[in-house]
Amino acid sequence: MAYIIALAGKGGTGKTTTAALIIRVLTEKKSGSVLAVDADPNSNLAEALGVKSTANLGSILDQISAQPDKIPAGMTKERFIQHQVQTAISEEDGFDLLSMGRPEGPGCYCYVNNLLRGLMSNLIDNYDYIVIDNEAGLEHLSRRTSRQADALLVVSDPTSIGLKSAQRIFELAKALKFEVKKSFLLVNRFNQQLHNDRIKDTGLEYLGNLPLDAQVEKLSLAGKSIFDLAAAAPVLVAISELGERIWKRN
Ligand SMILES: Nc1ncnc2c1ncn2[C@@H]1O[C@H](COP(=O)(O)OP(=O)(O)OP(=O)(O)O)[C@@H](O)[C@H]1O
Ligand SMILES: [Mg+2]
Numbered sequence: 001m002a003y004i005i006a007l008a009g010k011g012g013t014g015k016t017t018t019a020a021l022i023i024r025v026l027t028e029k030k031s032g033s034v035l036a037v038d039a040d041p042n043s044n045l046a047e048a049l050g051v052k053s054t055a056n057l058g059s060i061l062d063q064i065s066a067q068p069d070k071i072p073a074g075m076t077k078e079r080f081i082q083h084q085v086q087t088a089i090s091e092e093d094g095f096d097l098l099s100m101g102r103p104e105g106p107g108c109y110c111y112v113n114n115l116l117r118g119l120m121s122n123l124i125d126n127y128d129y130i131v132i133d134n135e136a137g138l139e140h141l142s143r144r145t146s147r148q149a150d151a152l153l154v155v156s157d158p159t160s161i162g163l164k165s166a167q168r169i170f171e172l173a174k175a176l177k178f179e180v181k182k183s184f185l186l187v188n189r190f191n192q193q194l195h196n197d198r199i200k201d202t203g204l205e206y207l208g209n210l211p212l213d214a215q216v217e218k219l220s221l222a223g224k225s226i227f228d229l230a231a232a233a234p235v236l237v238a239i240s241e242l243g244e245r246i247w248k249r250n
Helices: 015-029 057-066 077-087 108-126 139-143 160-175 196-201 214-222 234-247
Strands: 003-008 034-038 089-091 096-099 129-133 148-156 179-190 205-211
Touching: 003 015, 003 234, 015 034, 015 129, 015 148, 015 179, 015 234, 057 077, 077 089, 077 108, 108 129, 148 160, 148 234, 160 179, 160 196, 179 234, 205 234, 214 234
Parallel strands: 003 129, 003 148, 034 096, 034 129, 148 179, 179 205
Antiparallel strands: 089 096
């Protein structure tokens, strides 16, 4: 049964970078099969992982709803969709990737979200780890596409405003009864000026921080992947150490 790690946080805090770092470390540890889920419709997890082109679930569902008569005779719509969804999962070196995308069709969301819940429960049986990179903010929590996680990782910048926002995200997650076993605060782009009181106020368990890393900025500018990062890169060293607390099953 998969151990689910979900990333959340306000825009630009480093969710995708952190998700990609976690995926790299899990992949290199060879501790089990890994599914990376890009749940951000403006997705860029694939790019961060060096995956060139991926089918996405949204466009697959659009194709199905545009041509409903394409469903093969003798197959239920649900079965057909399930099968098509499998084609949205790409097999990469050391991990699989599922990009959610966003269906363009009207009124699709409810249906897609219901479908995703069913899909998730299937996937949970098929992988050892699932790492979900969510879109910024609170939207995805209120839509509750991914309703459970073993570890929720809220990524924040070190500012007081950033930490307040991490607190709001955590409070909403609790209010929505998002089923989470462990919830952590990860402070990214650490710059020595941490507001300790604010960290406490978030109510989250403080995991630690990731340093501002010039190598990450360089990669990002050059359009390279997290796998191009040198093993000694400060962010990679940091996430390897902090990671044990994230993915330790207990
Ligand atoms: N520790 C770091 N050091 C240097 N640059 C970083 C660090 N973390 C993230 N970045 C850079 O900051 C930018 C935003 O990071 P990222 O895309 O991971 O944030 P995000 O939270 O996923 O954003 P969005 O809300 O748009 O999805 C990227 O260009 C990334 O390379
Ligand atoms: Mg992102």
